[in-house]
Amino acid sequence: MQTQLAPQYQGTPEGQEAEAILRKCVHCGFCTATCPTYQLLGDELDGPRGRIYLIKQVLEGATPTRKTQQHLDRCLTCRNCETTCPSGVQYGHLVDIGRKLVDEQVPRPLGERAARWALKEGLPSPLFRPAMKAGQAVRGLLPAAVRAKVPAPQQAGAWPVREHARKVLMLAGCVQPAMLPNVNRATARVLDAAGIQTIVAPQAGCCGAVKFHLNDQEGGLAQARANIDAWWPYVDSPAGVESIVINASGCGVMVKDYGHLLRGDAHYAERAARISALARDLCELLPDMLPELAEKLQGRVAPTEALLAYHPPCTLQHGQKLRGGVETHLAALGFRVTTCRTESHLCCGSAGTYSVLQPALAYQLRDRKLDALGDACGGQAPDAILSANVGCITHLQSGTDVPVRHWVEVLDEALIGR
Numbered sequence: 001m002q003t004q005l006a007p008q009y010q011g012t013p014e015g016q017e018a019e020a021i022l023r024k025c026v027h028c029g030f031c032t033a034t035c036p037t038y039q040l041l042g043d044e045l046d047g048p049r050g051r052i053y054l055i056k057q058v059l060e061g062a063t064p065t066r067k068t069q070q071h072l073d074r075c076l077t078c079r080n081c082e083t084t085c086p087s088g089v090q091y092g093h094l095v096d097i098g099r100k101l102v103d104e105q106v107p108r109p110l111g112e113r114a115a116r117w118a119l120k121e122g123l124p125s126p127l128f129r130p131a132m133k134a135g136q137a138v139r140g141l142l143p144a145a146v147r148a149k150v151p152a153p154q155q156a157g158a159w160p161v162r163e164h165a166r167k168v169l170m171l172a173g174c175v176q177p178a179m180l181p182n183v184n185r186a187t188a189r190v191l192d193a194a195g196i197q198t199i200v201a202p203q204a205g206c207c208g209a210v211k212f213h214l215n216d217q218e219g220g221l222a223q224a225r226a227n228i229d230a231w232w233p234y235v236d237s238p239a240g241v242e243s244i245v246i247n248a249s250g251c252g253v254m255v256k257d258y259g260h261l262l263r264g265d266a267h268y269a270e271r272a273a274r275i276s277a278l279a280r281d282l283c284e285l286l287p288d289m290l291p292e293l294a295e296k297l298q299g300r301v302a303p304t305e306a307l308l309a310y311h312p313p314c315t316l317q318h319g320q321k322l323r324g325g326v327e328t329h330l331a332a333l334g335f336r337v338t339t340c341r342t343e344s345h346l347c348c349g350s351a352g353t354y355s356v357l358q359p360a361l362a363y364q365l366r367d368r369k370l371d372a373l374g375d376a377c378g379g380q381a382p383d384a385i386l387s388a389n390v391g392c393i394t395h396l397q398s399g400t401d402v403p404v405r406h407w408v409e410v411l412d413e414a415l416i417g418r
Helices: 011-023 032-033 036-041 047-061 066-073 080-085 091-105 110-122 128-137 181-193 207-215 217-235 249-255 268-278 284-297 314-319 326-333 360-376 388-395 407-416
Strands: 166-170 197-200 244-247 279-281 307-310 336-339 385-387 404-406
Touching: 011 091, 011 110, 011 244, 032 047, 032 080, 032 326, 032 404, 036 360, 047 066, 066 091, 066 166, 066 197, 080 091, 080 244, 080 314, 166 181, 166 217, 181 407, 197 249, 207 217, 207 249, 207 314, 217 249, 244 249, 244 284, 249 279, 249 314, 279 284, 279 326, 284 407, 307 360, 326 336, 360 388, 385 388, 385 407, 388 404, 404 407
Parallel strands: 166 197, 166 244, 244 279, 307 336, 307 385, 385 404
Antiparallel strands: none
């Protein structure tokens, strides 16, 4: 796609990156076929191709409008279009640039500014945990829309205390320890069962995705740098950790992008690239752990018992390009797992803060996903729905009475015989 950058963008890092991405686009339209918002709204400007044209116009000097901003806002950043694109267009990076440029020129209404500020400052804040506990204490009294974002209190088991020669770092995350505390502990126990010790760096915090994708890109990068500093002593030592394990796929895709996002930072570029190279989604460790886990699970898993429906998050299958691993490896360990027959690639509507900022579209996608998971189980309700991201889990749970869980929790329960 030919692009003539306006003078103000020529020679800038953003302009150069955007132009390189745009030139890969051949306007084929394959992306529209797999775009969730295009499927719901049927508007070219609510699909990747249309949004690419909007961003191109801004880069060529056109003045963006409130409508431009809204079309970009309605994008889930699920990156399904990247999986579909035959030309390798890095749409996720392009839409980040486009949103930044548009927001610099189009003021948002006060209500939107307040909501976005509350999300980007509140979710990664140390105050989030006590606020979530307070909400859970009065959960039954909360309005339905608020209650949907406040999961019932979860009992978390003990953290393993054994030491192992093999060690990994784990990103604890910002919202997961408060909303679903058992996920991190279950992860540590499963890794312990496979002879791997899990370490959490005390100074590491939010991965930066919340701020970055709410267009506080400098705030998000500051959190990335803080994590790199917190992890570096564990990485840059003779007995360093072998990887950085992340059990929330939304965080994983962000950490794996540190090298790209900080490539122009003379002080952090090299370290960021190394951190990204060490980052692993938890499912990437499964193949190596299978023999030991299979031995420990022998006689404990009956494939005819629980029917588990698995939803792969977009950040796992499209952002990290990891598809098929979780369900394949769980099946190899004896679990009875199924996935959507026709819509496994589509977003559930969670998409970070999207379900808060775009609830009408998010709930349509949630219900569509739950229907597809039910169809995958032959019309019967599964015993549990599994996923790999805290946002997907809480969003799907708001629309069903079927328990929605992280897949590692099911594996952990089988290992400890519950």
